[in-house]
Amino acid sequence: MSSSTVRSQLPALPVKTVIAASLIACFSLPMQAQAQQELPAEGELQSVVVTGTFAKNRRTIDSESPIDILTSRDLQSTGSAELATVLARLLPSLNFARATGADASDAVRPAQLRGLSPDQTLVLVNGKRRYTSAVVNVNGSLGRGSAPVDLNAIPLAAIDHVEVLRDGAAAQYGSDAIAGVINIILKKGAAGGDIEVGYGQTQERDGKQKSIKGSAGFKLGDDGWVRVSAEVAERDPTNRAGADFRNPLEPRYGKVNQRYGDPESKPATIFLNSEYRINDSVDWYAFGNYGKRDTSAAATWRTALIPDPNNAKLFVQRTPLFPEGFLPLQNSTLTDQSLVTGLRGEAAGWRWDASLNYGSNKFELDLDNTVNQSLGANSPTHFYAGSLKNEQTVFNLDAAREFPVAAFSGPLTVAVGAEARHEKYSIGAGDEASYTGGGSQGFAGFRPANAGSHSRHNESIYVNLEAEATKNLSGGVALRHERYSDFGSTTSAKGSARYAFTDALSLRGTVSSGFRAPSLAQQYYTITTTNFQVVNGTNTAIETGTFAVNTPQARALGAQDLKPEKARNYSLGLQFQPNRNFTTSIDAYRIDIDNRILFSANLALNDKLKSQLAAQGTPVGAARYFTNAVDTRTEGVDIVSTYRIDLQDKNRLDLTAAYNHNKSTVQKIADNPAILTANNLKLIDRQSIDRITVASPKDKFSLAADYSFGIWNAHGVVTRYGSFTVPQNDVKLDQTYDPQWVLDLSGSVKLDKNWRLVAGIDNVTNRYPAQVTSNGNLNVNGTQPYSIFAPNGFNGRYYYAKAGYSW
Numbered sequence: 001m002s003s004s005t006v007r008s009q010l011p012a013l014p015v016k017t018v019i020a021a022s023l024i025a026c027f028s029l030p031m032q033a034q035a036q037q038e039l040p041a042e043g044e045l046q047s048v049v050v051t052g053t054f055a056k057n058r059r060t061i062d063s064e065s066p067i068d069i070l071t072s073r074d075l076q077s078t079g080s081a082e083l084a085t086v087l088a089r090l091l092p093s094l095n096f097a098r099a100t101g102a103d104a105s106d107a108v109r110p111a112q113l114r115g116l117s118p119d120q121t122l123v124l125v126n127g128k129r130r131y132t133s134a135v136v137n138v139n140g141s142l143g144r145g146s147a148p149v150d151l152n153a154i155p156l157a158a159i160d161h162v163e164v165l166r167d168g169a170a171a172q173y174g175s176d177a178i179a180g181v182i183n184i185i186l187k188k189g190a191a192g193g194d195i196e197v198g199y200g201q202t203q204e205r206d207g208k209q210k211s212i213k214g215s216a217g218f219k220l221g222d223d224g225w226v227r228v229s230a231e232v233a234e235r236d237p238t239n240r241a242g243a244d245f246r247n248p249l250e251p252r253y254g255k256v257n258q259r260y261g262d263p264e265s266k267p268a269t270i271f272l273n274s275e276y277r278i279n280d281s282v283d284w285y286a287f288g289n290y291g292k293r294d295t296s297a298a299a300t301w302r303t304a305l306i307p308d309p310n311n312a313k314l315f316v317q318r319t320p321l322f323p324e325g326f327l328p329l330q331n332s333t334l335t336d337q338s339l340v341t342g343l344r345g346e347a348a349g350w351r352w353d354a355s356l357n358y359g360s361n362k363f364e365l366d367l368d369n370t371v372n373q374s375l376g377a378n379s380p381t382h383f384y385a386g387s388l389k390n391e392q393t394v395f396n397l398d399a400a401r402e403f404p405v406a407a408f409s410g411p412l413t414v415a416v417g418a419e420a421r422h423e424k425y426s427i428g429a430g431d432e433a434s435y436t437g438g439g440s441q442g443f444a445g446f447r448p449a450n451a452g453s454h455s456r457h458n459e460s461i462y463v464n465l466e467a468e469a470t471k472n473l474s475g476g477v478a479l480r481h482e483r484y485s486d487f488g489s490t491t492s493a494k495g496s497a498r499y500a501f502t503d504a505l506s507l508r509g510t511v512s513s514g515f516r517a518p519s520l521a522q523q524y525y526t527i528t529t530t531n532f533q534v535v536n537g538t539n540t541a542i543e544t545g546t547f548a549v550n551t552p553q554a555r556a557l558g559a560q561d562l563k564p565e566k567a568r569n570y571s572l573g574l575q576f577q578p579n580r581n582f583t584t585s586i587d588a589y590r591i592d593i594d595n596r597i598l599f600s601a602n603l604a605l606n607d608k609l610k611s612q613l614a615a616q617g618t619p620v621g622a623a624r625y626f627t628n629a630v631d632t633r634t635e636g637v638d639i640v641s642t643y644r645i646d647l648q649d650k651n652r653l654d655l656t657a658a659y660n661h662n663k664s665t666v667q668k669i670a671d672n673p674a675i676l677t678a679n680n681l682k683l684i685d686r687q688s689i690d691r692i693t694v695a696s697p698k699d700k701f702s703l704a705a706d707y708s709f710g711i712w713n714a715h716g717v718v719t720r721y722g723s724f725t726v727p728q729n730d731v732k733l734d735q736t737y738d739p740q741w742v743l744d745l746s747g748s749v750k751l752d753k754n755w756r757l758v759a760g761i762d763n764v765t766n767r768y769p770a771q772v773t774s775n776g777n778l779n780v781n782g783t784q785p786y787s788i789f790a791p792n793g794f795n796g797r798y799y800y801a802k803a804g805y806s807w
Contacts, residue, residue, distance in 0.1 A: 049063060049067050049069065049163055050127060050163070050183070050185075051067060051124070051127075051163040051164075051165045051181055051183040052065050052067065052165045052167065052169055052172065052181065053466065053476075054400040054413055054415035054464050054466060055402075055413040055466045056402070056413075061575065061577060061583070062474065062498070063498070063508070064474065064475065064476060064496035064497060064498045064508045064509070064510060065165055065166070065167035065169075065496060065508070065510055065571065066165075066166045066167065066571075066573060066585060066587045066638060066640075067163055067164065067165050067166070068091060068162075068163070068164040068166065068640070069161055069162070069163055069164075070087070070090055070091075070161060070162040070164070071160075071161045072156075072159060072160055072161060072187075074090055075090075075156050075159060075162070076156065076758075077090075077706075077715050077717075077746065078090075078744060078746075078760075078762060079200055079744075079746070079760050079761075079762045079798055079799075079800035080762070081155075081156055081198070081209070081211055081213075081231070081233060082151075082152045083151045083152055083154050083155075083156060083159075083184075084096045084109065084111040084151040084152050085152075086156065087111065087151070087162070087164075087182075088111060088791070089702075089717070089719065089744070091113075091164060091658075092638070092658045092659055092660035092700040092701065092702055093113055093114050093166060093180075093636075093638055093660040093662070093700075094111060094112070094113050094164075095111065095112050095113075095115070095142070095696050095697060095700075095791055096109065096110075096111040096112075096791070097109070097141070097142045097788060097789050097790060097791055097793075098262060098788070098790070098793035098794075098795075099137075099139075099141035099142070099788050100260055100261055100262070100263070100297070100298075100788055101260065101297075101298070101299070101300065101784065101788070102137070102139040102140065102141040102788065103138070103139055103297075103299075103330065103443055103529075104135040104136075104137075104330075104332065104363060104365070104388075105135065105137045105138075105139060105141045105143075106263045106295065106297035106330070107135070107263065107265075107293070107295035107297060107330075107332045107334060107363070108133050108135040108150050108152075108334065108363070109141075109152070110137055110141075110142065110143035110146055110148050111148070111151060112142065112143060112179075112696065113164075113166075113179040113180050113182075114166070114179045114180065114589070114591070114634060114636060114660075114662055115634055115636070115662040115663075115664050115696045116178060116179040116591065116593075116634060116664075117143060117145070117146045117148075117596075117692070118137075118143040118146045118148035119132065119143075119146040119147055119148040119176060119516065119519065120176060120178040120179045120516055120565075120567075120593075121148070121149075121176065121177075121178075121179045121180055121181070121182060122169070122173055122174075122175075122176040122177035122180075122181045122182070123148075123149040123151065123181075123182045123183075123184070124173070124181060124182070124183040124184065125154070125183075125184045125186065125287070125338075125340075126183075126184075126185060126186055126273070126287055126340070127183060128340050128355060128357050128394070128396070129173070129174075129357065129392070129394055129421075130149050130184075130338075130359065131149070131338065131359035131360065131361060131390060131391070131392035132147050132148055132149050132150075132361070132390055132392075132519065132521075133147055133148060133149060133150040133361050133363075133390065134147070134361045134362060134363045134388035134389050134390040134425070134521070135147065135150075135363050135388060136388075136521045136522070136525045138525070138546055138599060138624075139531070140691075140788075141788055141789075142691075142695060142696065142788075142789055144598075144599050144688075144691060145522070145597065145598055145599030145626060147390070147519050147521040147522065150334070150336065150361060151182075152267075152293075153267075153269065153289075153291055153293070153334070153336040153361070154184055154269075154271075154289070155213060155229065155230070155231035155267075155269045155271065155291075156213070156231070157196075157213035157214060157215050157229045157230065157231045157271075158186050158187060158215065158229035158231075158269075158271035158273070158289075159184055159185070159186065159187065160185045160186060160187040160188065161185050162182065162183065162184050162185065163182075163183040163185065164180060164181070164182050164183075165180050165181040165182075165183070166180045166587065166589075166638060167180060167181075167510055167512075167569065167571055167589075168180070168494070168510070168512045168513075168514045168567060168569030168591065169181050169494070169512070169514070170480065170492040170494075170512070170513070170514030170515055170516075170567070171462070171464075171478040171479060171480045171492040171493050171494035171512055171513070171514065172462065172464060172478050172480065172494065174419065174460055174480060174482060174492075175482070175515060175516050175517045175564075176516050176517075177514060178514050178515075178516055178565070178567045178569070178591065178593065179591070186227070186229075186271065186273040186287055187215050187217075187227050187229060187273065188217075188225070188227055188273055188275070189217050189225055189227065190217040190218055190219045190220075190225035190226075190227070191217055192216075192217060192806070192807060193214065193215055193216030193217060193806065193807055194214060194215055194216075194804055194805065194806035194807070195212070195213070195214035195216075195804065195805050195806075196211075196212070196213055196214065196802055196803065196804035196805075197210075197211065197212045197802070197803055197804075198210070198211045198212075198213075198800060198801065198802040198803075199211075199800065199801055199802075200798055200799055200800030200801070201798070201799060201800075202238060202795050202796055202797065202798050202799075203766055203796045203797035203798070203799075204238070204240075204795075204796060206236060206237065206238045206239060206261075207235070207236055207237070207238040207261070207262060207795055207798070208234075208235075208236040209233065209234070209235045209236070209800070210233065210234045211231065211232065211233035211234075212231070212232055212233075213229075213230065213231035213232070213233075214229070214230060214231075215227060215228070215229040215230075216228055220274065220276050221276075223276060223277040224274065224275055224276030224277060224284075225274065225275060225276075226272060226273070226274035227272070227273045227274070228270065228271070228272055229270070229271040229272075229273075230269065230270045230271070231267070231268070231269050232267070232268045233265075233266065233267050233268075234265075234266050235262070235264065235265040235266070235267075236264055237259060237261060237262055237263055237264040237296070237298075238261030238262045238795045239256070239258075239259050239260060239261045240260055240261050240785060240786055240794055240795070240796075241256050241257075241258035241259060241260035241261075241783050241784065241785070242256070242258075242779075242782040242783050242784075242785050243255060243256050243782070243783075244256070244257045244258070244301070244303075244781070244783050245781065245782070246303070246781045246783075247303065247305060247315070249305055249315060250303055250304055250305060250325065251304050251323065251324040251325065252304070252324050252325055257301045257325060257327065257783070258298070258300070258301045258327070258780075258783045258784065259298035259327060260298070260783070260784050260785075260786070261794070261795060262793075262795060263295050263296055263297035263298070264295065264296040264297075265293060265294070265295045265296075266293065266294045266295075267291065267292070267293040267294075268291060268292055268293070269289060269290070269291030269292075269293075269336075270289065270290055270291065271287070271288070271289045272286075272287060272288055272289070273287040274286050274287065278343075281345045281346050281347065282343055282344075282345035283343070283344055283345060284341075284342075284343055285341070285342055285343075285344065286339070286340065286341040286342075287339075287340050288337070288338045288339035288340060289336065289337065289338050290336075290337045291335070291336045291337070292333060292334065292335050292336075293333070293334045293336075294331070294332070294333050295330075295331070295332045295333075295334070296329055296330070296331050296332075297329070297330045297332070298327055298328070298329060298330070299327070299328040299329070299330055299370075299441070299442035299443065300328075300442070300780075301325065301326075301327050301783065302318060302322070302325055302326050302327070302328065302370075302441055303318065303325050304317060304318060304322070304323060304324050304325040305317060305318065306318045318373070319371050319373065319376070319377070319379070320377050321371055321377065321379060321381060322369075322371065326369055326370060326371070327369060328367060328368075328369060328370035328440075328441055328442025328443070329367070329368045329369045329370070329442070330365060330366075330367060330442060330443055331365070331366045331367070331368055332363060332364060332365045332366070333363075333364045334361070334362070334363050334364075335360075335361075335362045335364075336359075336360075336361050336362075337359065337360055338357075338358065338359035338360070339357075339358050339359075340355060340356070340357045340358075341355065341356055342354055342355025342356060342396075343355075349401050349402075350399045350400065350401045351399065351400050351401065352397075352398065352399040353396070353397075353398045353399075354395075354396070354397050354398075355394075355395070355396045356393075356394070356395055357392075357393070357394040357395075357396070358391075358392070358393050358394075359391070359392050360389060360390065360391040360392070361389070361390050362387060362388070362389040362390075363387060363388045363389070364384075364386075364387040364428075365384075365385040365386065365387070365430075365443065366382065366383065366384055366385065367382065367383040367384075367385055367434065367440045367442050367443055367445075368381065368382050368383075369381060370383070370440055370441045370442045371440070371441060372433055372434070372436065372437060372438065372439060372440050372441070373437070373438050373441060374436060374437020374438045374439075375433065375436070375437065379433070380433050383430065383431060383433055383434035383440040383445060384430050384431045384434060384445070385430040385434045385440065385443050385444070385445035385446065386427065386428050386429050386430035386434070386445050386446030386450075386451070387426075387427070387428035387446075388425075388426070388427055388428075388521075388525075389424075389425070389426040389428070390423075390424070390425050390426075390520070390521065391423065391424040391425075391426075392421065392422070392423050392424075393421070393422045393423075394419060394420070394421045394422075395419065395420045395421075396417065396418075396419050397417055397418050397419075398415065398416075398417035399415065399416055399417065400413060400414065400415040400416075400464075401413070401414055402414075405467065407469075408467050408468060408469050408470075409468050409469065409470050409471050410467060410468030410474075411467070411468075412465065412466070412467040413464075413465070413466040413467065414463075414464075414465055415462075415463070415464040415465075415466075416461075416462065416463050416464075417461070417462050418459070418460065418461045418462075419459070419460045419461075419462075420457070420458075420459050421457065421458050421459075421460075422455065422456075422457045423455060423456055423457070423520055424453060424454070424455040424520070425453070425454050425455070425519075425520035425521055425524055425525075426452070426453040426454075427446055427450050427451050427452060427453075427524075427525070427526070427527075428446065428451055429445070429446050429447060429448045429450065429451040430445025430446050430447075431445065435447045435528070438530070438543065439528070439529065439530065441530065442530075443529055443530075444527070444528060444529040444530060444543075446527055447527075447528065449526075449617070450526045450527055450528075452524075454520050454523070454524045455520070456484060456485045456486045456520065457484075457485050458482055458483060458484040458485065458517070459482070459483050460480060460481060460482035460483070461480070461481055462478065462479065462480035462481070463478070463479050464476065464477075464478040464479075465477050465478070471500075472499055472500045472501075473497070473498070473499050473500075474497070474498050475495070475496055475497035475498065476494075476495070476496045476497075477493075477494065477495050477496075478493065478494040478495075478512075479491070479492070479493050479494075480492045480493075484517055484564075486523075487517070487518070487561075487562075487563065487564060490515050490564060490566075491513075492512070492513050492514050492515060493512065493513050494510065494511070494512035494513070495510065495511050495512070496508070496509070496510040496511075496512075497509060497510075503577075504576060504577055504578045505574075505575070505576055506574075506575045507572075507573070507574055507575075508571075508572075508573045508574075508575065508587075509570075509571060509572040509573065510569065510570070510571045511569070511570055512568070512569045513566070513567065513568055513569075514566075514567040514568075514569060515564045515565060515566050515567060516564060516565040516567070516597075517564050518562035518563070518564060518565075518597055518626070522562060522597060522626045523548060523549060523550070523562055523626070524548045524550075525546060525548065526546060526547055526548045526551065527545075527546050528543060528544070528545045528546070528618060528620055529543075529544060529546075530542070530543060530544070531544040531602060531622065542602075542604070542621045542622050543619070543620045543621050543622070544602060544620060544621070544622040544623065544624065545613065545618050545620035545622070545623045545624075546623075546624055546625065547559070547618075547623060547624070547625045548625070549561060549562055549625055549626060549627070552616050553613050553616055553618055553623065554623075554625040556609075556612055556613065556616070556675070557603065557609070557623055557625070557673065557675060557676065558672075558673020558674065558675045558676055558683065559625050559627065559673075560627070560628075562597060562626060562627070562628060563595050563628050564595065565593055565594065565595050565596055565597060565628075566593070566594045566595060567591060567592065567593045567594075568591070568592045569589070569590070569591050570589065570590045570591075571587055571588065571589040571590075572587070572588050572589075573585060573586060573587035573588070574586045574587075581643060581644040581645070581646070582641075582642070582643045582644070583641070583642050584639070584640070584641040584642075585638075585639070585640050585641075586637065586638070586639050587637065587638045587639075588635075588636070588637045589634075589635070589636055589637070589638070590633065590634070590635045591633070591634040591635075592631070592632070592633050592634075592667070593631065593632050593633075593634075594631045595628040595631070596628070596629060596630050596631065596632050596692075597626055597627070597628055597629070598626070598627060598629040598630065598684060598688055598692070599624060599625075599626055599688075600624045600625055600626070600627055600629075600683050600684060600688070601624065601682060601683065601684060601685040601687065601688050602622045602623075602624055603622055603623045603624060603676070603681050603683070604621065604622050604681070605620070605621060605622060605623060605679075605681075606679055606680075608679070609623075609679060627670065627683060627684070628670060629669065629670050629683070629684045629688070630666050630667075630668065630669050630670065630684065630689065630692075631666070631667040631668040632664055632665065632666055632667060632692065632693075633664070633665050633667050634662065634663070634664040634665075635662075635663050636660060636661050636662035636663060637659075637660070637661050638658075638659070638660050639657075639658065639659040639660075640656070640657075640658045640659075641656070641657045641658070642654070642655070642656050643655045643656075647709070649709075649710070651707075651708060651709040651710070652707075652708050653705065653706070653707050653708075654704075654705070654706040654707075655703075655704070655705055655706075656702075656703070656704045656705075657701075657702070657703050657704075658701070658702050658704075659699065659700070659701045659702075660699060660700050660701075661698065661699040662696070662697075662698060662699065663698060664692060664693045665693060666689055666692075666693060669684060669689070670683075670684070672684075685729050686727065686728075686729045686731070687727050687728055687729045690725065690727030690734075691727060694724065694725040694727060695724055695725065695726060695727065695789050696724055696789075696791075697721050697722040697723065697724045697739075697791050698722045698723060698724065699720075699722035700719065700720065700721055700722055700791075701719070701720040701722075702717055702718065702719040702720070703717065703718050704716070704717040704718075705717075711749055711750040711751075712747070712748070712749050713747065713748045713749075714745075714746075714747050715745070715746045715747070715748075715760075716743070716744065716745045716746075717743075717744050718741060718742070718743045718744075719741070719742045719743075719744075719792075720739055720740070720741050720742075721739060721740045721742065721791045721792055722739050723736060723737055723738055723739050724736070724737055724789060724791070725737070726772075726787050726789050728776065728778070730776070732775070733773070733775055733776045733778065735772065735773050735778070735787070737769055737770055737787065737789075737790070738770065740767055740769060740790075740791075740792060741765075741767065742762075742763050742765075742767055742792050743763070743764040743765055744760070744761070744762045744763065744764065745760060745761050745764055746758060746759065746760025746761070747759060747760065754805050754806055754807055755803070755804070755805055756803075756804045756805075756806070757801070757802070757803055757804075758800075758801065758802040758803075758804070759800070759801045759802075760799075760800055760801075761797060761798065761799055761800075762797070762798040762800070763792070763795075763796060763797050763798060764797065765797075766796050766797040767792075767796075768786065768794050768796060769786055769787060769790040769792070769794055771785045771786060772784065772785055772786060772787055
């Protein structure tokens with residue numbers, strides 16, 4: 001029995017059974033248990049933060065850097081159960097486009113902060129570094145070339161709140177913290193719990209979503225607790241493809257054959273968070289997760305007829321196995337697991353924390369409803385294409401202490417620490433039928449030559465100083481040194497300050513340097529597969545090789561070893577808080593990044609280069625690899641204003657206005673390799689450059705209102721997504737999309753102390769982005785009518801309802 005057959009027969013039932021049992025256990029807890037404590041009702045102004053600081057009891061209003069706090073209630077305010085989607089709706093500086101037809105990127109979609117690459121944002125869980133996804137975004141979607149953290153692997157049911165630091169923080173946390181830091185704080189404690197069921201669907205009656213999730217705490221003796229959170233969901237696909245009118249001779253002429261929209265998805269995840277007091281000065285803690293997500297995404301429709309190779313005016317049948325044509329399905333399984341455990345306590349006045357952190361993300365891919373054209377009528381219709389796996393192991397030792405300083409109005413907080421990290425990236429080969437000849441259509445499998453494991457390690461030390469010099473002036477400095485086994489050492493620094501002119505008005509600013517190490521995925525991801533490019537107005541399949549920079553094929557095309565990205569961050573902000581119910585912050589920023597890593601253009605090879613690569617065992621028509629391509633500058637401003645109106649009978653109205661404006665420009669482009677120049681090829685073409693400068697909305701504005709009155713609550717938010725441009729190498733084919741306004745509304749009612757019902761509509765006015773132009777056949781003859789860069793997707797109006805029970 002082949003490995004593909006074995007894997008396809010593995011049932012998903014055990015994971016879902018375990019999680020369902022966890023949810024039942026949650027529901028079975030005593031109903032009279034005390035409700036879990038939430039963040040202070042007074043709102044963000046009174047909230048204590050732990051991100052970007054080592055000082056005790058640091059409030060958001062006191063921070064030298066802008067920090068957003070999103071409570072569990074905020075995260076539940078939309079119809080989506082995907083963390084990345086929810087964050088994009090709540091944070092003007094975060095963008096989450098919904099890729100489709102982009103292979104593995106359909107299953108693991110990237111999100112970007114401040115218009116930068118998705119992997120230039122560091123993600124923490126309970127303050128500990130989260131591992132990145134195994135999937136590399138190598139097709140033409142937003143974030144092309146990145147391998148960021150899979151935010152959607154973290155269920156909303158497990159989250160107490162999210163802290164988003166909108167500032168560079170590499171001097172405090174290390175690699176990746178260029179655009180900012182997202183710190184996900186898990187629910188904790190033995191008291192209280194909740195369970196919720198939800199259902200939703202689009203206006204077009206597709207995209208049905210069914211979910212059940214819950215969270216509950218249990219005591220561990222008298223000195224500890226464990227909290228279990230779980231979620232199971234089924235999400236049907238959406239389809240906004242147009243009818244296919246390309247060839248009247250086709251058996252399915254005039255019918256909708258393509259599937260173009262959200263994929264089918266079935267996630268099941270369980271999270272645990274726990275703590276136990278060993279003695280008066282030492283606590284043990286542990287948290288972790290295990291989850292699987294099965295996704296079925298559609299590749300490009302294969303027509304029944306193809307041009308006769310002997311007579312271009314005639315057509316012949318593509319394969320007798322699918323006489324009417326076929327739609328290849330990319331059926332993937334993502335397995336995500338982690339465990340963090342450690343001890344923390346106090347000794348000699350020092351607060352210390354020692355932890356061990358392991359996490360892995362594995363992506364396995366099957367192809368169904370497709371063929372390997374090279375095998376003719378003997379081709380199977382199911383293929384195992386292989387696997388990708390990313391692993392990370394981290395040891396941290398941190399300590400902090402306050403020292404009195406006579407000259408200061410407050411203590412000096414000194415924090416020191418060390419980190420050792422080991423990373424491993426693996427590629428597993430598919431079955432032979434998936435890669436032999438032209439490979440399985442829709443996604444050719446990983447070959448044995450692609451398979452293998454690569455690893456590296458790095459060590460770092462840091463020191464961080466924070467103090468309140470006077471009642472009006474506070475500040476901090478940080479320094480971090482890291483040594484990587486594959487590219488050497490780097491040092492990052494940060495300085496920050498805040499000055500309060502009055503109790504109501506203050507000025508804050510930061511200056512920092514940072515870096516991002518090239519990921520193992522960017523250094524070693526290798527595959528040969530079929531990509532579609534529009535050639536002379538025709539959507540043409542081309543065998544494309546993606547080569548690691550150290551391979552003979554990449555070297556023959558001018559590749560060099562990757563270097564780390566180097567960043568310089570500058571921010572200046574003004575805070576205004578005339579009273580406890582009103583606050584406004586305005587933060588301007590500039591981020592300069594040198595040696596930015598991009599995925600090269602698809603290099604269409606001439607006969608000479610084709611022959612050269614074929615002699616090396618890779619007969620391809622196009623090639624690409626990663627490279628340190630450009631220096632960029634990103635400038636922007638964030639404005640956030642909140643106002644609370646206290647009404648009679650404890651009713652209240654909360655208003656929030658938020659705005660982000662962002663602009664990225666290219667300051668320098670690396671020299672084109674001589675071999676490519678000699679063959680009239682550009683390693684970094686116009687489309688690659690413009691994709692990182694103009695393909696994201698240049699601004700975003702949202703106005704939210706939340707009205708609580710008695711047992712009722714009404715919530716509404718209107719969002720304006722700014723214009724963006726989908727670039728092509730031919731400037732005449734660029735398409736600029738106008739701004740789009742989207743309205744979301746929801747309402748809830750508490751039936752008694754425990755029950756709560758919610759109903760809502762996302763995209764009330766059923767707004768769609770403009771359709772893709774037919775120029776250059778970019779819309780594939782109307783079968784793919786919407787852009788995958790659209791920040792709000794193209795599913796249209798969505799209705800949902802939830803019923804929850806809490807105790």
